[in-house]
Amino acid sequence: xxxxxxxxxxxxxxxxAGGSLLAAxxxxxxxxxxRKLGIPLGPYGERSPFETATRxxxxxxxxxxxxxxxxxxxxxxxxxxxxxxxxxxHSGIPAIDPAQHxxxxxxxxHRPLSLSMDDIRRLPSMTRTLVLECxxxxxxxxxxxGAADAQRGYGLVSGSEWTGVPLAALLAEAGVRPGATxxxxxxxxxxxMMRSIPIAKAMDNSLLAYGQNGEAIRPSQGYPLRLIxxxxxxxxxxxxxxSLRLTDxxxxxxxxxxxxxxxxxxxxxxxxxxxxxxxxxxxxxxxxQTLPGPGEFELTGxxxxxxxxxxxxxxxxxxxxxxxxxxxxxxxxxxxxxxFRLAWRxxxxxxxxxxxxxxxxxxxxxxxxxxxxxxxxNSIYHYNGIKFWKVRADGAVVNT
Amino acid sequence: xxxxxxxxxxxxxxxxxxxxxLVGAAIVFAQSQPGKTFGVGRPPTxxxxxxxxxxxxxxxxxxxxxSGTVTAGRELFAAxxxxxxxxxxxxxxxxxxxxxxxxxRTPRPLxxxxxxxxxxxxxxxxxxxxxxxxQPGRLTPPEVxxxxxxxxxxxxxxxxxxxxxxxxxxxxxxPNRDGFVAxxxxxxxxxxxxx
Numbered sequence: 105x106x107x108x109x110x111x112x113x114x115x116x117x118x119x120x121a122g123g124s125l126l127a128a129x130x131x132x133x134x135x136x137x138x139r140k141l142g143i144p145l146g147p148y149g150e151r152s153p154f155e156t157a158t159r160x161x162x163x164x165x166x167x168x169x170x171x172x173x174x175x176x177x178x179x180x181x182x183x184x185x186x187x188x189x190x191x192x193x194h195s196g197i198p199a200i201d202p203a204q205h206x207x208x209x210x211x212x213x214h215r216p217l218s219l220s221m222d223d224i225r226r227l228p229s230m231t232r233t234l235v236l237e238c239x240x241x242x243x244x245x246x247x248x249x250g251a252a253d254a255q256r257g258y259g260l261v262s263g264s265e266w267t268g269v270p271l272a273a274l275l276a277e278a279g280v281r282p283g284a285t286x287x288x289x290x291x292x293x294x295x296x297m298m299r300s301i302p303i304a305k306a307m308d309n310s311l312l313a314y315g316q317n318g319e320a321i322r323p324s325q326g327y328p329l330r331l332i333x334x335x336x337x338x339x340x341x342x343x344x345x346x347s348l349r350l351t352d353x354x355x356x357x358x359x360x361x362x363x364x365x366x367x368x369x370x371x372x373x374x375x376x377x378x379x380x381x382x383x384x385x386x387x388x389x390x391x392x393q394t395l396p397g398p399g400e401f402e403l404t405g406x407x408x409x410x411x412x413x414x415x416x417x418x419x420x421x422x423x424x425x426x427x428x429x430x431x432x433x434x435x436x437x438x439x440x441x442x443x444f445r446l447a448w449r450x451x452x453x454x455x456x457x458x459x460x461x462x463x464x465x466x467x468x469x470x471x472x473x474x475x476x477x478x479x480x481x482n483s484i485y486h487y488n489g490i491k492f493w494k495v496r497a498d499g500a501v502v503n504t
Numbered sequence: 505x506x507x508x509x510x511x512x513x514x515x516x517x518x519x520x521x522x523x524x525x526l527v528g529a530a531i532v533f534a535q536s537q538p539g540k541t542f543g544v545g546r547p548p549t550x551x552x553x554x555x556x557x558x559x560x561x562x563x564x565x566x567x568x569x570x571s572g573t574v575t576a577g578r579e580l581f582a583a584x585x586x587x588x589x590x591x592x593x594x595x596x597x598x599x600x601x602x603x604x605x606x607x608x609r610t611p612r613p614l615x616x617x618x619x620x621x622x623x624x625x626x627x628x629x630x631x632x633x634x635x636x637x638x639q640p641g642r643l644t645p646p647e648v649x650x651x652x653x654x655x656x657x658x659x660x661x662x663x664x665x666x667x668x669x670x671x672x673x674x675x676x677x678x679p680n681r682d683g684f685v686a687x688x689x690x691x692x693x694x695x696x697x698x699x
Contacts, residue, residue: 165597166597166637169637194634195634195637195640206552208548208552208553208556209545210548210553210556215547216547216548217544217545217546217547217548218545218546218547218548218549218552219544219545220545223544223545224544226542226544227542227544276541277541277542277544277545279541288559290556290559294634294640294641295633295634295637295640296557296633296634296640296641297634298559298629298633346556347556347559349559351561351565353561353562353563353565354561354562355559355560355561355562355629356561356562356622356623356625356626357626357629357630358621358626358629358630358634361621361622361623361626361684362615362617362620362621362626362630365684367608367613367615368685369609370609371608371609371613371683372683372684372685373608373620373683373684373685374684374685374686374687374688375684375685375686375687376686376687377687377689378687379687379689381689381690465690467690468694470692470693470694474692474693474694475692478691478692479691481611482611482613486689
C-alpha cells in the first residue's frame with residue numbers, strides 16, 4: 105500500500121469513508137472529475153448488490169425436502185418477488201421441459217384428455233393476485249410464541265399475480281361424469297405429491313396457472329403448471345401438475361391424513377382443513393430490527409384472509425389495551441396480501457405492538473390464548489394468532 | 505361453534521358424503537352447462553396412463569395385482585428402509601413408523617402409521633409413490649405389499665403370517681380409523697386480546 109495512490113483512488117476512498125479530508129485539502133479550486141458511466145444495459149435484470157434479503161432455509165438432513173421462508177420484514181407493497189417466494193418441497197424441484205410436459209385429465213370424465221402446455225395456453229385465461237400461505241406457517245407459535253423474527257416465524261406466506269386457465273373450463277372440456285365429487289391432483293415431483301380437492305372448489309375458482317408475476321412460473325413454484333386453490337393451504341396448490349383424476353371419493357393421501365390434519369386436545373384430528381383464516385403480522389418494527397431512537401416511524405405489515413377481503417386491521421402499541429385502525433392500501437383484493445400502515449411515535453419507552461385482522465366475513469383474528477383454549481398446542485397447522493412484538497426502550501425489537 | 509371435545513366423531517366416509525352433498529348444486533350446475541368445448545388435447549395414450557402409475561383410494565380402488573408377506577417385508581425393510589427409519593421403524597433421518605398408541609391426547613403425541621394413520625391403503629399409496637426417499641418409484645407392487653405388511657406387523661395390526669394384496673389390504677382396520685373429524689372452523693370467538 106506504499107504505492108502512491110492516484111487522485112481518483114483517493115477521491116473514491118474519501119467518498120466511501122464519507123470524509124471531506126481530500127476536498128478540504130484541494131479546496132474549491134479542485135478540478136471536477138467527470139462522472140463515470142454506468143454499466144451497459146443487458147438482457148436480464150438483477151437487483152442491486154446492496155439488496156441482500158434472501159429466503160431462510162432451516163437446515164435439513166435431506167435438503168430436497170423442507171421449507172424456505174420469505175423475508176417479509178424486507179418486503180414493501182403486497183407482492184413477493186418470485187425469486188423470494190416461500191418454498192415447501194417434498195422431494196426436490198423437478199427439471200421439466202414444457203414441450204414434454206402433459207396434463208392428463210382422467211377418471212370419471214366423458215372424454216379423458218392429454219393436454220400439452222400449448223393446448224392449455226390456447227384456452228381463455230385469467231389473472232388473479234392472491235396470497236399463498238403454507239398450512240404450517242407460524243406453526244412454532246402453537247408451542248410458544250418464539251419466532252426470532254418475522255421471516256422465520258411468519259415467512260411461509262407470499263403474494264403473487266397468477267395467470268392461467270380456470271380449472272372449471274378444463275373440466276368442462278373433459279366432461280365430468282355424474283357422481284364425480286373429488287379431483288385428485290398429482291404433481292410430477294419425484295414423490296408424486298397428491299391431494300384430494302372437492303369438485304366444488306374446482307368448479308368455483310381453482311386455476312391452472314402457468315404464469316406468475318408477469319413471467320412463467322419459476323421451477324421452484326411448479327413450472328410449467330401448478331394448481332392454484334385461492335385461499336386454501338399451500339399444500340393443496342399442487343406444483344408441477346401432471347394428473348387430475350375425477351373420483352367419487354377422496355383418496356386419503358398421506359399429505360391429507362398423516363400430514364396437514366390438525367390434532368386436537370381430545371386426540372381427534374380435523375381433516376380437510378383447507379381454508380387459511382384471517383391473519384396479520386407487523387413487519388416493521390419486527391423481531392431482530394432496531395429503531396435508531398425515539399421519533400416518528402411508519403409502522404407497517406401484511407394482512408390476509410383465505411375467506412375474502414381484509415375489512416380492517418387494528419393496531420395496538422400498548423399491549424392490547426387500546427386498538428386503532430390502520431390505513432389499508434387500496435385496492436383491497438380478496439384473498440390477497442393487504443399492506444397496512446400506521447404513523448407511530450416511538451417515545452423511547454418499552455412498547456408492546458401487535459396487529460389483528462378482520463376480514464369481510466366479520467371474522468376477527470384471535471389471540472393465541474383463544475386459539476390454544478380450543479385447539480391445544482399440538483395441531484401444528486393453521487396457526488393465526490395475534491402476533492405481539494416488544495419494542496424495548498433502547499429500540500431493539502424482540503419477541504414478547 | 506361447539507368445542508371439538510364435545511363433537512361427535514363422524515366417520516370420514518360420512519364426512520366426505522356431507523361435503524359432496526354441499527357441493528351437489530355446483531356439480532349439477534356445471535354438468536348442465538351446454539358444454540362449450542374448445543377441442544384441445546387428445547385422448548391419453550395407454551403409455552401415458554400406464555406412466556401415471558397407481559393412485560389408491562381407501563376402498564382399494566387402484567391397487568394392482570400382486571401380494572407381499574410380512575416375512576418378505578422384513579427382508580426388504582432391512583435392505584431399503586432401515587437406513588432412514590431404523591431397523592424396527594423406530595425412526596432416524598426418516599420418521600418413526602411404530603408406536604405412539606394412546607399418545608394422541610397427551611401433551612407429547614407421537615403420530616405414527618400405527619397410532620395415527622386412518623387407512624392402510626394410504627401406506628401402500630405413499631410407499632409406492634414416494635419411497636425410498638432418494639429413489640421413489642423403484643419398488644414393484646409385490647415389494648410395496650411386503651413393505652406395507654411388515655410395517656403393519658411392526659405396529660401389531662396384522663399377524664406375523666399376514667399377507668397383503670388388493671383384497672386383504674383395504675380390509676385392514678387401522679387403530680385410529682375413527683379419529684378424524686370434519687373442519688368446524690370458524691371455531692374461535694373473538695375475545696379481548698392481551699399479549
